[in-house]
Amino acid sequence: MKRIAWALVTILIMTTGAQAATIGLDDIPADAQWASDVWAYSSQYNSHWTANDAIGSPNVWNYSDNPGAWATDRKNASPGASPYESITLGYSSATQSLGAVVRENYGNGFVALIEAHDSSQIDRNEGWHPVWAGIDNTPIGNVENFYASWALTSFLVDALRITININASTTWEEIDAVALLGTTAPTPIPGAIWLLGSGLLGLVGLRRKMTA
Numbered sequence: 001m002k003r004i005a006w007a008l009v010t011i012l013i014m015t016t017g018a019q020a021a022t023i024g025l026d027d028i029p030a031d032a033q034w035a036s037d038v039w040a041y042s043s044q045y046n047s048h049w050t051a052n053d054a055i056g057s058p059n060v061w062n063y064s065d066n067p068g069a070w071a072t073d074r075k076n077a078s079p080g081a082s083p084y085e086s087i088t089l090g091y092s093s094a095t096q097s098l099g100a101v102v103r104e105n106y107g108n109g110f111v112a113l114i115e116a117h118d119s120s121q122i123d124r125n126e127g128w129h130p131v132w133a134g135i136d137n138t139p140i141g142n143v144e145n146f147y148a149s150w151a152l153t154s155f156l157v158d159a160l161r162i163t164i165n166i167n168a169s170t171t172w173e174e175i176d177a178v179a180l181l182g183t184t185a186p187t188p189i190p191g192a193i194w195l196l197g198s199g200l201l202g203l204v205g206l207r208r209k210m211t212a
């Protein structure tokens, strides 16, 4: 029994390593940074919906196909083609990081993978670490701030590569802005993390009872 309880705790700790939720702009901590420059992108729609449109603080306020955001040159992938596209954004102050906020303004629910770049690696093709992968359940209908969190990196992060699935919706998938979160977690604690936290405390309590 004791062994089973600890296995569950271990699984929960591993699970809490990477989480996702949506948060308000006001919940983004003061030490978060909006992207300062574009390192790379797989495609961009045209001179209006560019990778540069994902730099800086948010400027899209309505759920819409909006030239204030980055869009890829394909609305959807044709059958058999890869539905994945990416944008790589730089940040002016390298920092340890525990999360990111991807502001989604159209076709929401498309983030598939986030990688963080170790600033000590000068070669921009090297030093990439996957920090979040999973299901993005961001609801459609409103501009949403998708918050992905992970265990604080040991290295300083100076860029994020966001891989999106353009088949997440039948319309365009668009990113208005991307924030790199430093060492301060957003408050209030998103629902999903809170629930897992209570489960973890519950199991620790259970273990105490059993060994008493």
Ligand SMILES: [Ca+2]
Binding pocket: 047, 048, 049, 050, 053, 067, 068, 069
């Ligand atoms: Ca634009």
Ligand SMILES: [Ca+2]
Binding pocket: 075, 076, 107, 166, 167, 168, 169, 170, 171, 172, 173
């Ligand atoms: Ca699409």
Ligand SMILES: [Ca+2]
Binding pocket: 053, 054, 055, 057, 058, 059, 060, 068, 069, 070, 175, 176, 177
């Ligand atoms: Ca923008």
